[in-house]
Amino acid sequence: MNEYPPADIPSQTRGLREVYQFDGRTFHRRKGTQDWIEDQPEAESTCPPAEFPHLYLYLVQEEQGPGEPNHWALFLADKNEPDYGYVHQVTGDAQYMTYEPSAEKVNIYDAAITSNVYTLAVVSKDQAKAAQLVKQVAGQEPPPRAEDRKSVTENCQRWTMRVIAKLVQGGLSCLRNLE
Template structure:
């Protein structure tokens, strides 16, 4: 497609999808991806999107002066899915996955969502197992803290790259967004 929206083009967000109009054409893409696709209707979502399972990196605002909270989300577009995260003080974080499917697309909090990969059922299970087995950040004192939820998420993504579930470019993109602890 030759005509892409500029950064100034107004966009609407419906679930995990961005929608905009350019020269009378409706373009959509998954949040966190670069590829725009033309559709005949702003509400038309391709069937393949509904059946595929997406792995996303989600960044959540915490408070002024605080680094953003990061977590992984695995689910089908516009459906509840599973959250894999660590929480708590950076001295002693704990693994706190969602107890069941969570609807994050309609959350009231400020979220940035980056599409990382399309996965199958087996890979989605592998993501859960990797997240469960990755130790949460810990430090003997606040002065010795070296990572938080962002570092943990990067470690999980690194293991998923090794398993060929995540492309190294997506890992590098996430790594470049790390904030100081």
């Protein structure tokens, strides 16, 4: 187990992560976990700096029954309420799924979809535009459907991947995997 951060070095909360800097190095961990992970220097990035992010887009996963694939959804949260935000997901049987966004902000931990959480985008500018883009793209992406069970080719995972690809095409191009 890492002994970081030293007791006199405060950490900052950024979304579902805690971050601290010490001796020119940056460390992070998912809130509620013990081990700190040192950030590795990234290759030259064209993304704007995210020192003061306002909006986080997460891929969240929920473990399902034995032998079943994880349920995937997108979660959009504001920096001031990192545990509360909007879920964008499709639900139902893989033969007939429906888009079911949360109408109100939900607590990500109460939503029971936090087996795994991955940060996809950190938005420091135009957060209202980014939130609208996520809502628009997710709402327009057709949920998986099939004529019968034998014809099923997609589930919530593929739908989520299609939404992410369209978000990149729509300008949300600074996707990051920070977990």
